[in-house]
């Protein structure tokens with residue numbers, strides 16, 4: 001048995017789809033797959049020019065823009081049809097696209113909490129649709145993205161290009177927010193991520209007869225478009241040092257942190273994972289009021 005990292009952690013020849021793959025964590029995932037042998041990594045997003053720039057700047061020979069909107073079933077089916085025509089199978093779907101959603105009013109450091117009237121007025125100024133939109137991308141679209149690609153994932157098992165012990169897989173990028181009860185965090189975001197994590201566990205069980213696995217990545221804080229302004233509220237800067245009371249690792253997450261966790265799940269090394277949740281957060285969850 002070859003137990004070298006090279007043999008265990010490569011993703012040689014796989015075909016992957018990464019939604020939200022043009023930026024941030026999705027692009028980190030796409031690059032990790034492309035750098036370690038993936039045959040093709042389709043990156044999905046609504047902004048074609050962002051996808052093209054990302055592919056051109058990284059691995060243009062294997063990262064392929066696949067413009068589309070994950071909240072539209074029609075768009076998802078069109079994307080699946082294109083992949084079916086071009087390759088005919090998929091080994092890995094990473095349902096990663098996500099949005100932050102509205103935030104409640106919270107006290108500034110050292111100040112009293114807002115009055116109940118202030119809290120309610122701020123929250124009620126957000127239309128219900130805006131709250132629900134967070135779920136559309138973060139939760140509903142994860143389910144429908146999986147549905148749209150299930151037959152191609154099944155075809156990936158038939159091709160068997162990863163060996164008999166490796167089965168096709170859906171990975172959702174959820175968040176430690178799904179376990180956190182942090183005051184001031186987005187009710188819409190955190191609850192949508194809790195729902196996504198549970199959705200994936202349910203799907204892992206339901207898809208057993210079809211030999212398609214489902215696992216979850218739950219990142220902590222990574223500097224991306226999504227966390228931009230929020231990071232500046234809790235730390236000195238995207239790349240600065242964080243107090244260990246906020247992040248025990250004393251830094252934000254970085255590309256190698258996501259790449260390592262992705263390669264573990266996506267390669268032969270993670271072939272025995274199904275219904276698993278990998279927390280990659282520098283220990284942050286332990287500093288929060290949380291449930292895991």
Ligand SMILES: NC(=O)c1ccc[n+]([C@@H]2O[C@H](COP(=O)([O-])OP(=O)(O)OC[C@H]3O[C@@H](n4cnc5c(N)ncnc54)[C@H](OP(=O)(O)O)[C@@H]3O)[C@@H](O)[C@H]2O)c1
Nearest residue numbers: 020023024025045046047069070097098175221222224226
């Ligand atoms: N950054 C963190 O600290 C952190 C922590 C935990 C979890 N996460 C999760 O990681 C995932 C990626 O977020 P990120 O931090 O990397 O932020 P990001 O750079 O803003 O990435 C979000 C991506 O999702 C895509 N997207 C949004 N709505 C879409 C739609 N309707 N259809 C298709 N694509 C859509 C965006 O592309 P377009 O706008 O071009 O469509 C964008 O590429 C999210 O699920 C997020 O919740 C992030």
